[in-house]
Amino acid sequence: VTLFLFCLAIATAVLVWVGMGKNPIDSSLVAR
Known part of the structure; x- marks a missing residue:
């Protein structure tokens, strides 16, 4: 698991x- x-x-x-x-906003949306 670790x-x-x-x-x-x-x-x-x-x-x-x-x-x-590339795109900070897009990366934050993908993270969610």
């Missing part, structure tokens, strides 16, 4: 980082 949450956290961080480079 490993799954760790991978999920990394995936979320990557999505947010990529989203910030």
Whole structure:
């Protein structure tokens, strides 16, 4: 479970980082 949450956290961080480079508003909507 811990490993799954760790991978999920990394995936979320990557999505947010990529989203910030393109469209911060869109990335925040995708996060929800």
